[in-house]
Amino acid sequence: WNEPIIFELHQPGEKGVEPPPVHEEIALAVGDGVSTVPESMQRKSKPALPEIGQAKVLRHYLRLSQETLGSDFNVEIGQGTCTMKYIPKVNEMLIRNPKMMDLHPLQPEGTVQGMLEIYYNLDLCMREISGMDYFSFQPSGGTQALFAMASIVRKYHEQRGEGTQRSEIITTIFSHPSQAATAAVKGYKIITLHPDENGFPDIEKLKAAVSERTAGFVVANPEDTGIFNPKIKEFTKIVHDAGGICYYDQANANGLLGITRAKEAGFDMCFFNLHKTFAAPHMCGGPATGALGVTEALKEYLPVPIVEYKDDKYALKYDLEHSIGKVRAFHGVAQTVLRSYAWIRSLGPAGLKEVAKIAVLNNNYMYHRVLNIKGAGAPYVKGHRLEQVRYSWEQLTKETGITTEDVQLRMTDFGLHYWTSHHPYIVKQPFTLEPTESYSKQDLDEYIAALEQISKEAYENPDIIKNAPHNSTIHKMDEQDFLDNPKKWCITWRSYLKKAKEHQSV
Amino acid sequence: WNEPIIFELHQPGEKGVEPPPVHEEIALAVGDGVSTVPESMQRKSKPALPEIGQAKVLRHYLRLSQETLGSDFNVEIGQGTCTMKYIPKVNEMLIRNPKMMDLHPLQPEGTVQGMLEIYYNLDLCMREISGMDYFSFQPSGGTQALFAMASIVRKYHEQRGEGTQRSEIITTIFSHPSQAATAAVKGYKIITLHPDENGFPDIEKLKAAVSERTAGFVVANPEDTGIFNPKIKEFTKIVHDAGGICYYDQANANGLLGITRAKEAGFDMCFFNLHKTFAAPHMCGGPATGALGVTEALKEYLPVPIVEYKDDKYALKYDLEHSIGKVRAFHGVAQTVLRSYAWIRSLGPAGLKEVAKIAVLNNNYMYHRVLNIKGAGAPYVKGHRLEQVRYSWEQLTKETGITTEDVQLRMTDFGLHYWTSHHPYIVKQPFTLEPTESYSKQDLDEYIAALEQISKEAYENPDIIKNAPHNSTIHKMDEQDFLDNPKKWCITWRSYLKKAKEHQSV
Amino acid sequence: MSQKVHPYIPNMVPEVQEEMLKVIGANTVDELYSCIPDEIKLKEEMNIPKALTEWELRRHIENSLNQNTGANEYVNFLGAGCWQHFIPAVCDEINQRSEFLTAYAGEPYEDHGRYQALFEYQSLLAELVDMDVVNVPTFDWGQAAATSVRMAGRITGRKKILLAKSVAPERSKIIVNYGSPELEYEFVDFDLKSGLMDLEDLKAKLNHDVAAVYFENPSYLGFIESQGSEISKLLKEKKALMIVGVDPISLGVLAPPSHYGADIVCGDLQPLGMHMNYSGGQAGFIAAHDDETFINEYPSRLFGIVPTVKEGEYGFGDVAYERTSFAHREKGKESVGTQTALWGITAGVYLALMGPNGIKDVGQTIMQNSQYAVQEINKLQGVKGSLFESPFFKEFIVDFTQTGKTIEEINQGLLECKIFGGKDLSIEYPELGQSALFCVTEIHTKEDIDYLAASLKKVLEK
Amino acid sequence: MSQKVHPYIPNMVPEVQEEMLKVIGANTVDELYSCIPDEIKLKEEMNIPKALTEWELRRHIENSLNQNTGANEYVNFLGAGCWQHFIPAVCDEINQRSEFLTAYAGEPYEDHGRYQALFEYQSLLAELVDMDVVNVPTFDWGQAAATSVRMAGRITGRKKILLAKSVAPERSKIIVNYGSPELEYEFVDFDLKSGLMDLEDLKAKLNHDVAAVYFENPSYLGFIESQGSEISKLLKEKKALMIVGVDPISLGVLAPPSHYGADIVCGDLQPLGMHMNYSGGQAGFIAAHDDETFINEYPSRLFGIVPTVKEGEYGFGDVAYERTSFAHREKGKESVGTQTALWGITAGVYLALMGPNGIKDVGQTIMQNSQYAVQEINKLQGVKGSLFESPFFKEFIVDFTQTGKTIEEINQGLLECKIFGGKDLSIEYPELGQSALFCVTEIHTKEDIDYLAASLKKVLEK
Incomplete structure (x- = not known):
């Protein structure tokens, strides 16, 4: 079209x-x-x-x-860190029930017992998965969950009279940018740790960083590299000893279900993205849910309300003593809560563990295959990867001039997604693959074959890559500064019409 | 893909x-x-x-x-006679209600009052639209409705002791092939009338054809040519006078809603395809409904059950004295009954009439534009077209060698459907366009532009047409006799594997 | 009164109409109707309620539907030709896709996906029945059987058809009406104890005029006809064909009729992924061997596979199109038209999801659940859980004659317990007394069945 | 115990696993976990119920959902931030499409359709608010307001934010938590008779530290704030910005805030085609003028249009991507991540369907229906149909103080009549007595409203 x-x-x-x-x-x-x-308040002309x-x-x-390539349509392993997995159709059918779609968030509790039951049951499941004691499903994305956790950190220290003193939050460079960004929004100074030469978070650097100014420590594990930090328990202890709170970005926990948990690693809080590990769809980018779990000690800080079960009835509890208030309207994204609960129930405890194991198997299989592709590599320690890997085309670029961005455009021709990585590109010419449990060996082989083909082209016929994409729905975009020049950018059609006209009249 | x-x-x-x-x-x-x-009755090995x-x-x-080009996706006017119109999404949402999907056809009447009400209400609407007195929605397609009507004709004459004597059914060549085919299935000899030089059914030929052997007369009006037979009332009278029954193929009644009816033209029966005029979707070819209406005199011949309303309750009536029995299981395709009822209610009587008028307007607009395309024509009388037209590329073929089949393949490149016509090709190099009320002028202009372009190509660069399609999902098929040679045809994959193996071993 | 522009009719915009009329050279749309004589024009407005907006329509229809009670709300034991089974969500997703929903009769290059999906359906069902040819589906089982019988008539050149008396009476009506006056029909009795075909009666009626015998397995009355090979043998002697109707969901556990000599196999696809839809989910299939004589007698479309110029890529088209009424009007084989293609695609999706193990498992669960139901019902005083002594699949006759209550009374009592009881057979088969045909599938839980038994007890003790 | 292969996990097949392990050079999958120290490995099995098959899951979840009563079953007068409106079926069709449902963050050439749909959403909403810039939507109105306020802080370099006291208290909580400790907040009173902002109080609090004033129109309490131009004038004098929150469905009839001086406009998209979903339908928008200073302070993604090499064809991409936290981590503007893109697309579909006339008509119908409701409620003894004398849109405060009954009692009575009464305001605004916020939209019929009045009468007379 x-x-x-x-x-x-x-x-x-x-x-x-x-x-x-x-x-x-x-x-x-x-x-x-x-x-x-x-x-004066009437609209004069129609929009x-x-x-x-x-x-x-x-x-x-x-x-x-x-013209949109949903994960239902391709072998979606090129968007590493995003945990693109199979979205069960039955769950999508379940949320189209009017007894879900047509509920108003302020209805009397007696008329939404089923919905509250689902919230509560998901809470119970999440407690088992994480070892935390209470969950809130109000945050509607990983970013908002991280922000809520930063808010709890601040409130916690304020409550103890150390609000001003504790002004720093420590994170690592291979954690998601939102960790740093949300803590900064909450007024914190960010201390970012770089890894050691093997790609592990550097415990010495952490020791040097903690102080009486330390409010908290936020980290993903494994990080975007797919490398698991085996000393995590020591890390959390160091921070706790310094008086800080440890919170865990488990946006992607896909390799860990039933294997290891936030609790045992010493975290005070964690969150899961239901739209990643827990198979709620990404929907072009939301709505989503960042399920936020805390230990008993932090329960009173949660945003309100949370769901309780008492006297055979489910109820909304609003009176949490130190609650940070609200981060989002009402009860978050209820349909996503339902989806993830349904997904967990369709797998059971043994199935959840299989999810993790096969995700790790798939990833290690890819890892070994990709390392054999000419020009591809994976910096840092050999092995030790769990559910994803950050790879590098550094060698390919050196030898052929083809960059990871070029590869991206060419992958489009194969009907496959491919994502470079978050900035900054600490790993040069990066790409990040996360094959999750949803893909079969055949699928992985297809994806690998495309990478192999491109590597071959890079060495033998780089023009075909440089002129890509060949099969996209649109032609090449005009490579001017239409997106960065305020005189030319157009964020709406009306803007475009105005500016295009100006342009013509010049 | x-x-x-x-x-x-x-x-x-x-x-x-x-x-x-x-x-x-x-x-x-x-x-x-x-x-x-x-x-002996256990399956030995798994399928x-x-x-x-x-x-x-x-x-x-x-x-x-x-890879399937549904009418939702293109300007679907190339499948003339099929009345491809807008399928309202709201109706599709309504039929996904479990109170529709999960009904068993034998449930006690008291538990399906809503469903029966919809059947009954649609019956009432259909009576108004056709002038008939009772409707059955059991036939699940036009073919089955035609067959049911032929069955009624036979039963009617048998009932009067003329079953054997009345052995012929008269139809016209521009009526749908199913009219002749179903009557033949019912054991009738078919007499097919060819039109006069202007394309009108020839009243003299009818007069010559009727006799004491005439069981019935079945015809569409307008026929596939889009030409309306203005003498239709005389036609039915001639047949009635000979003792035959007149039944009306209104598969496509799209130009006539609220304008003229079966009753006034003297028919005893008619049927409508709910999946054509009444906006039920075609679903790749069914399930569908051929709504069958009869006059009071023929009520007792209908297939059972029909829905009645009595004492504030809807009920299924099984005891029709001369019923032909059943043509399909239970109650036909209930979801299609619901869709068409919803469609009628969304338009109301004035809206239905607009449907007809705009369909006729659109068609006449196309007619005038297409006649201006080099190489295109429309045989028979000038004007007089209602909702569709059978056109001809006869001149184009003569002048360029490009046939209507060639045009078909090339239209694929424009993302548009194009259908040649039913056999036999009385009109040479035919194509049939039916633009319905659903398309805007802009849509029609797009379709016309594609035809113009192809005509231009035919005269200037016919190779581009002969090598079409260029943009299809697959390459050109191997033009051997894979579909007509019993040694090569493969109707299933297992067949293909067997025959391909044989082929190789030779 | 000037009409508002309707959302479904873009060209109601007056300015656009004028522009178009100008091209046509007419002044009004009514002028375009001048070919219709005034005497047959409708003068008054149709007596249909005025238009509803989308929201009003929704409320109106939903109000009606809310008068219904779905089989998902009550516990349902009705079957008899339309059955409640588990439907994978993926089936619904695929058949609700706009593309498949609104496609129709596009050509192979435009509608490649539709052709492939239907070819795959043919291929998947072929594995289930273990035969090489399956058609694009027809209306329903009745139509499939009726056409199978006519095919047999044409193939053998004979006129007589024998129908098992255990064939569903409603289906017989379809078959008989469809074949008359061309063919003649006669019924073969069944044994009142076992339900099985009375072979003596068959022998008596089987002569050289007989084109085919048609029976169903599992039968309408639920029992499994185990004499398939014997019947086949008798038929072969007379060169008559054996046509067997089958519930395809039984074929993971039961031998397909091709294994005991069937020439043509037909049945209904509804159990394979279709919602009941108050009977809107029916679709008929006809399977045969890869025999030119048979293939040439199909009235249906048969999609075949064609290699493209690219290795390993396939296209599709109509096999032997010249057979059809599309090609040859009344000279074609019977007739063809819009039938039930979407349900064919859906059945394909269902079979692809279930695979060989799923289809076996579901059959087995049905057998276990239904046997359990009979076991529990047998515990009730004066009730015979399964009237016939033959094994059965999914459905079975419960005989209440000795309780002194009618099925009508019992079903009314069950209805009050929110149960849809079995189909009353006392009209179709008075010889079976006060009997009802109950259906138990994989969707019934142990609780459902226990609840049925308990409710029956309550009703009978009233 | 060996696990069955799960339909969602193809590589559970043991043979396949072995093959893969061979490539890896490991013996078991557990080996791959050797990087995790044993001491933090989970030893016991998680206490989660065992797996359900699809059908069991369906029954389990549906049993839960059946404990709910939807607002489609009762007559619903709850609003207060989440509203029941007419949702065209086409909106549901589009947002249920597999493609949009499962897409995420593809690049412009792969996900051209997603980019275009979101660009079109931005463009359509821009017409409604009559401004040139709209973002890819954020979580909800509260987040949109909180971000707008922070943008104002950065633009002006000031720290103080004035919030109208009529801003929804729950929304205020979000705003305050999001801005702290960076920003300081103060509330501006409203007039108890009219609900309008107390301009004297505003003047008193407005000084050169004030970055912005935020108020809502129509307000949380339903009334229309008609002093927009005056407020704008006061703010301009102090070079503070005016931020207005708005219910977009009002903008067919009410002047958009850009017409009375707003610098930033925010609100919730939920009324534009989203089901309530127990609050899962919320989505926030932030609109501004085409001013580089403002655009550079957006944390959200902003899609822009780019011509392709082919005339008349367009591509899309991120405008000024360098702003975002994706590009610059903590140095970016606030943060961005998965937000509510699908609702943006849906709102676009809604606006494209409604067009200029539909959006005007729906606004007008809402005003008429809600005014009629007030008129009818006013007829009840001791009840004040609308507490404020200002005109209102969609929502209005009903004051029951004089009846001697509490809102809790009244709502309980209404519930028995299958009515969800208005939101109890007695906790958030004790100064309003026993008052409730009722919501009436275009979906309420005259019968619904009359039934409310009759039921209230009954409840009050009890």
Whole structure:
């Protein structure tokens, strides 16, 4: 398809849908409804939305959907750290139940017992998985969960009169950028630890970093490299000894289910992204849930409400003494809570452990195969990888000039996703693969074959890569500064029309 | 995508879904359940179905879906006579209600009052639209409705002792092939009338054809040419006078809603395809519904049961004295009944009439535009077209050698459907366009532009057409006799494997 | 009154209409109808309620539907041709896809996916019935059987069809109406104790005019016909064909009819992934061996595979299209049209998901659950859990004659317990007394079955 | 015990595992975990119930859900931040598409459709608020307001934020927690009669430290703040910014805040096509003018349009990506991550369907229906249909103080009539007495509203 911008489909007079009309008698009783509003507050002219018949709107968006490569459609292992796994269709059917879709968050508790039961049951499961004591599902993404944890850290120290003194949060460079970003939003100074030569977080650097200013320590384990820090328990002890709180970014816990937990490693809090490890879909980027778990000691700091079970009834508990208040409206993303609960129940404890084991098996299989590709490598320690690996094309780039960005464009031709990595590129020419438990050996082999093919092309016929993509839905974009020059960027169609006109008139 | 055949995805040990297991205590109580069966009736080896994980099955079929050009995705006016129109999404959402999906056809009437109400209400609407007196929704397609009508004709004459004598059914060449075919199945000799030089059914030929052997007359109006027979009332009178029954193929009634009806034209029966005029989807070819309406005089011949409303309750009536029995299990395709009822209610009487008028407007607009395309024509009378037109590329073929089949392959490149026509090709090099009310002028212009482009190519650069399709999902098929040679045809994968092996070993 | 532009009819916009009329050279749309004589034009407005907006429509329809009680709300033991089974969510996802939902009759290059999905369906079902040819599905089992019988008539050139008396009466009606007046029908009795075909009666009726015998296995009445090989032998002697109707979900555990001599096998796909939909989920299949004589007598479309110019890539098309009524009108084989393609695709998805083990497991669970139900029902005073002594699959006749209560009364009592009881057989088979056909599948839990037994007890003791 | 292969985990097949382990050079999968010290390995099995098959899962979850009563079953007058509106079926179809459902962070060439759909969403919402810049949506209105406020802090280099006291208390909590300790907050009173902002109080608190004032219009309490221009004037004098939160579904009839001087406009998309989902339908937007200073302070992703080498064809990408925390970790603007993109796409579909007339009509119907509800409630003895004298949109405060009954009692009574009464305000705003916030939208029929009035009458007379 070559779909126009929706405004280009405008045909005055057409209509996409008719909203419910007012009842004649109501119109008689109250008039037009609008003239009660002071004139200054009435809208003078209608918004310049397009007018399009229903069939055409549907066709337009359906075509756009086909131009989108969802994980249902490809071997989705190129978006490492994102834990793209199979999204069970049964769960999607379950959330389309009107007894889920049509619930208002303020309904009397007696009318939402089923929903609360699901929240509570998921809480119980999460406690088992993490060793934590209470969960909140209010945060609606990993970033918000990290922010909530930073908020709890601050509140905790404030409560103990050390709010001002403890002004630093320690993290590592191979943790997700949001860890640093959210702590900074919460007013903390960020201390970022770089790894040792093997890629392990450096315990000496941590020792040097902690002090009476340390408010907290936030880390992922394994980090984006896929390397697990075996000394994690010592790390948390060092921080605890310095008076800090340890919180664990388990956005991606896919290699660890039933294997090892936040509790045993000494963490005070952790969060899981339900849309990663727990098989809720990514939905183009949300809505999502960052399930936030805390130890008993931090329960009173959780955002409210949390769900309790008492006297055979589920209830919402609002009175937590030191609650940070709210991070998101009402109860978070309930459908995602339901999905993840359903996923856990479809696997059971043994199945969850299999998830972890096969994810690790798949990843190690890929790791061994990718290392055999000419030009590819994986910096740092050999082995020790769990569920993902950050690889590098440094050698390929040196030898052929083909960069990881070039590879990305070429992978599009194979109908496969490929993601470079988060900035900064500590690992040169990086790419990060995470094959999860959802993919079969055949799938992995397909992905590997594409990488092999590109490596071959890089050495033998680099032009085919440099001119990629060849099979995309659109032609190459005009490589000017349309996205970074304020005179040229256009974040909306109306902006584009204005600026394009200016441009022409010049 | 280049999707393999599903058997090629087989990986022993993988599993797509787990059916519900037996309860342990049941297994204890009754054993394995299978050994009670005589050994000769036990299956010895498992069927050779493939073993494939759920994600891969889903991915496979999703990709196949994207390789299918549904009417939601294109300007679907190239399948003339099929009345491809907008399928309202709201109706599709309504039929996914468990109170529709999970009804068993034998449930006590008291537990399906809502469903019966919808049947009954649709019946009432259909009566208004057709002028008939009772409807059955049991026939599950136009073919089956035509067959049911032929069965009624036979039963009717048998009832009057003329079963053997009345052995002929008269139809016209521009009526759907199923009219002739179903009457033949019912044991009738078919008399096919050819049109006069203007494309109108020839009244003189009819007069010559009727006799005491005439059982019935079946016709569409307008026929596939889109030409309306203005003398239809005289036609039915001639047949009635000869003692025959007149039945009306209104598979496609899209240009006539609220304009003219079966009753006024003198028909005894008619049927509508709910999946055409009444906006139920085609679903790759069914399930569908051929709504069959009869006059009071023929009520007792309908297949049973029909729905009645009595004493504030809806009920199924089985005791029709001369019923032909059944043509399909239970109550037909209930979801399609619901869809069409919903569609009618979303339009109301004025909206239905607009459907017809705009369908006719759209068609006449196309007609005028297509006639201006070099090489295209529309045989027979000028004008007089209602909702569709059978066109001809006869001139194009003469002048360039490009046939209607060539055009078909080239249209694929434009992402548009194009259908030649039913056999026999009375109109040479035919194509049939039916733009329905669902398409906007812009849509029609797009389709016309594609035809214009192809005409241009035919005269200037015919090779581009002859080598089409260029953008299809697959390459050109090997043009041997794989479909017509019994030694080579393979209707299943197992057949293919056997024959391919034989082939190789030769 | 000027009409509002309807969301489904873009060209109701007056300005657009004018532009188009100008091209046509007409002044009004009504002018375009001048070919219709005034005397047959409808003068009054149709008596249909006025248009509803989407929200109003939704409320209106949902209000109606809320008058229904679904089989998911009560415990359901009705079967008799439409059965409640487990439906994998992936089946629904695929058949709800806009592409498959709204496609129709595109050509192989445009609708490659549709052709492939249906070819795969044919291939998957072929493994289940262990035969080489399967058609694009027809309306339902009844139609499939009716067509199978007509095919047999054409293949043998004979006119007489023998039907087992245990064939579902409603299905017989379809078969008989579809074959008349071309064919003649006669019924073969069954043994009242076992339900099995009375072979003596068969022998008596089997002569050289007989084109085919049609029976069902498992039968409409639930029992398993174990005399397949014997029947086949008798037929072969007279060169008559054996046509067997089958519930495909039984074929993971039961021998497919091709193993005991069937020439044509037919049945209903509904158990393989279709919701009951108040009977909207039915779809018929017809399977045969790869024999030109048989293939040429199919009225249905048969998709075949064709290599493309690229190695390992396939295209698809119609095999022997010239057979069909599309190609040859009344000279074609019977007729073909819109039938039930989407259910074919869905059954393919179902079989691909279940695989060889799933289809065996589900069959076995059904047998276990239904046997357990009979065992529990047998414990009730005066009730015969399974009237026939033959083994059965999924369905069985419960005989209440000795309780002195009618099925109607019993089912009314069960309904009050939120149970849909079995189908009342007393009308179709008065010789079976007050009997009902109960259906138990893999979806019934032990609790469901125990609850049935307990409820029956309560009802009978009333 | 050897595990059955799970449908979601293909490589559980033992043979395949062995093959893979051979490539790796390991003997068991457990070996791959050797990097985890034994002391932190979990020894016992997790106490989670054992696996359910798909059908068992379905029954289990549906049993739970059946304990719920949906707002589609009762008549619902709850709003207060999550509202029941008409949702076109096309919205559901699009956001249920597998492609959009399972896509995530593909690059522009792979996910062209996702980029375009979100760019179009930005463009459509921009028309509704009449501004040039809209972000890829954030979590919810509260987050959008909290970020808007922080943007204002960075733009002005000031620390003080004034919040209208009529801002939803729950939203205030989000804003305050998100801004602390960086920013300081103070509340501006409202007039108890009109609900409008107390301009005297504003003047008193407005000094050169103030980065911005944030108020909502229509407000949480339903009334329309008509002093926008005056407030804007006061702010301009102090070079403080005006941030306005808005219910977008009001903007077909109410002036968008850009028309009375807003610098940043934020709000929730949920009314534009999202089911309530027990609050899972929320999504926040932030709109601004095309001003580099503002754009550079957005933490969110902003998709921009880029011409391709083919005339008339467009591609898309991130505008000023360097702002974000993806690019610069803690040096980026706040943080960005998975937020609510699918609801952005859905809101786009909604606006494309409604068009300029639909969005106006729906606003007008809401006003008429809610005014009618107040009119009917006013007829009840001792009840004040709308506590404030200002005009309102969709929501309004009903004051029951004089009836002597508490909201809790009244709502309990309504519940027995299958009505969800308005939100109890007596905790958040004790100064309003026994008052409740009722919500009436376009989905309420006259019958619904009349039934509310009748039921209230009954409850009050008890």
